[in-house]
Amino acid sequence: MQEQVLETQIDPLSFLDLKTSGKVHYNLPPAALVEHALARKEGFLTSTGALMADTGKFTGRSPKDRYIVLDEKTKDAVWWGDINIPFDSDKFDALLEKMKVFLQDRDLFIRDAYAGADPNHRLNLKIVNTWAWHNLFCNNMFLRPSNQELENFEHDFTIICAPGFEANPETDGTKNPNFAILNLSKRMILIGGTGYAGEMKKGIFSVLNFLLPHEKQVLSMHCSANVGKDQDTAIFFGLSGTGKTTLSADPNRSLIGDDEHGWTESGIFNFEGGCYAKVIDLTREKEPEIWDAIRFGAIVENTRFKPDSRDVDFENKSVTENTRTAYPIDFIPNALNPSISGIPQNIFFLTADAFGVIPPISKLNKSQAMYHFISGYTAKVAGTEMGITEPKLTFSACFGAAFLPLHPTEYATLFGEKMEKHETNVWLINTGWTGGAYGTGSRMKLSYTRAMITAALEGKLDKVEYKSHPIFGFQVPQTCPNVPSEVLNPRNTWANTEDYDRQATVLAKAFRDNFKRFEDFATADILEGSPLG
Template identity: 55%
Template sequence: MGIAKMTNKLSLLLQKPNVFHNLSVAQLVEKILQRNEGKLTATGAVAVTTGKYTGRSPKDKYIVEEAATQAKIDWGTTNQPISEEVFENLYNKVLDYLMKKDEIFVFKGFAGADPKYRLPIQVINEFAWHNLFAHQLFIRPTAEELKTHEAEFTVICAPNFKADPAVDGTRSETFIIISFERRVVLIGGTEYAGEMKKSIFTVMNYLLPEQGILSMHCSANVGKEGDVALFFGLSGTGKTTLSADPNRRLIGDDEHGWSNRGIFNIEGGCYAKCINLSREKEPQIFDAIGFGAVLENVVIDEQTRLPNYDDATLTENTRAAYPIQAINNIVDPSIAGHPSTIIFLTADAFGVLPPISKLTREQAMYHFLSGYTSKLAGTERGVTSPQATFSTCFGAPFLPLPAVRYAEMLGRKIAEHNVRVFLVNTGWTGGEYGVGSRMKLAYTRAMVQAAVEGELDNVETVKDPIFGLEIPIHIPGVPDEVLQPQNTWADKQAYAQKAKELAAKFRENFQKFKHIAPEIEALGGPIA
């Protein structure tokens, strides 16, 4: 089936009388309740469950091998190739399946807050709640914009359509397939809504660099003087907590582009983890979960309909989706100038990285490519040793192009805009996990505040003997001894051994990067 025939078939589907286009939040909530897809909670949010899959399925995500894109994609275990034939057969089957549905829901909107670079998209859903999710997560068009909206990328999501691996050429019943030539994302076999969000992020991570724009997996905020800060970090490093600053306005919490005009949010909403959520710990997120928000896999009290955010019965990966406008302290539209500060967040369970250090341009590129944090082994089996984890550019699962391309763009922008860059360790101090303690949030906040406000630009520093990082010797609100990791360890020999062990892991991980300027590794990595 050629592109023209595929387009015609999609047009026929969208012209059916039972297809609902851009319903309002209230209309979608009504549909969700009528169709028994979810329950209304005491806060006005809709609570839904996603069944078998409560997270992304990275092993079932594919990119179609096509002539126009084949040479550009960084093929491998992350970007798995799939043939055009397999894609077209599944596309045909999914559309035939949706043709028979009583109701179909369509959202038309945008990815990218900057009008010059935004991507017009449409999301076609089997479930009303998925369409509400799309409405809240992507950028909603005005009535005038909707009149002239022409989608340039289409997401088709049919969770109840399950592939037959033996016939359809997939690994399992689940598939997330991106065709850049046909400009379609095809999703089936999973109800987890995050697949839609991250598929469009993957698309933007392909399209934006082609326009000279760096796409980034980070949060961003702006101060009263217009100074922009970016926060990169993997799960558990404090990215959301530290970017939600009452003295700074939020630009976005997860995905951004950096053009020659400045920073812009790719999304129109937030998809926040809400396990153990409380108003005391995260007031902005807690209060944002009102009417029209979507709660994924959060256990609800049947009588009171109050969410129990502490209940992980269904999954630890409970989520809340809501429009960014549900947060009071935001930039709207989500556009700002060039960053003055970049913060790389890591939760080092080895307890050897400094709580904050200043990075050169080469070190920034090195640590961006490394994307280091650590996850803890299964303590239920008595194993307490931390495991180093590296996620390239702090977003490896969503990068279709070679990682070096993103890193080189970052390096150029750091130099062009004279951006200060810091590595902040929110992990352990005084020893590794099980011996030391987690860095106090109050100390981390004080360090981040000093960094973004320029207070560390000219302070005295000392060079870490193993990692080569420049460590400030004094920061207001932080004990001096905390700033030097070796000073917090009772056993200095044990510190040196553990630090060298982590440095070796950095070097080993960095060997996978090809065609990177040699000075990045020489000047950016550990020195001992």
């Protein structure tokens, strides 16, 4: 197979003191990586030219097998616990040596890339893969240096991902054969025993979630973002099922990014160079931008073909419901390049409240914004996950607890400072139920939600009348263009207002109970945002 590779005098593995008897493929273009993946039987071409690949046993991240090395740099800074599990530094060194032995007789795919569109806060990456399609994934998801940038590229963080290498829990210090270990002092991530490509992406996100707030006072955020024609920047936070992707995808606004961003003194920037979108039940009608992006160079994970064809059956859940696609952000027509924008004027917290309590739109003050940022609330309903038969409360700190090395109050305090300094509006949007809880009420109409977000973005809610919610305390607008006024006050949509009051009290207690684990680190300013009763 003929290859065009960047000419270089640099040994891409010299930094590891690693010599391999296999072939080293360095900074291959997407077409060459696809050829290798097909030749190595790592996947298949779909009818649109995308590469279909399986992740193997693991079809999602394994959070209980993700570790951070405990050392002088991290011992007093990291929020240790079930999310950030400590790992011994000597065990890390020993495991790295074992991985290097594993890599010595294998073909390797090496890639230089970076995370962070803002040059002032960029993290240069050297990625070592044993699978060609994983290297293509990294090409798609991280930012791609130009040939000129590659000439003098110096990496400052390394990812080694070898799905075929398994740890020995008895001697290596892991719980299971699979692992993802972050070493923030040696600036390295080791991943083994799992073929789920998202571990690489989220590993770097976790690294940035430590480095940027802790060392540079840059707020790292698990959110989507877009910008209007008047350069008005908006941010959307929300857990799965709240409508984050749908509501941030606006044909009248440019996409900055769909998942990970940083907020500096001058504006926001995307950490990534691509999108990693769920594709279960995908149709062109529902998500035309994602549908059209699944073409040559893109990847679809854990999907299956329709019978006797190479057409992807997006309804097929036989492998997992977590089927995904990974593609460069410039596959989206209205993507901003470079993906950097100004200070956000409006921030939206999205929740799918299945209890019918949260108003469809509310304005939060600084204390409430910090409190609800830490809470990261939504509710899952029957059918979204196996075993859920009634609405289930879900709280995820800062809308991304699994990726936070620092205590959530550190992110929330920085969030509040930036919100106050730049006079940014923060809105709580309920895309869930109204007129009663799930099973009695009805789902908020998407057209109403879009109208409320548009009104907020266009400043049409600046001078309307507001009333304070009696329990949660946030300000509820009494009128909104293209939305019936009765919809704005959820208590009035219930058949029995006393039932609403009882449900609101129960939900408020759930917020306070959830927040008890954060109270010892929370400031009085944050605690002031708590529900009243």
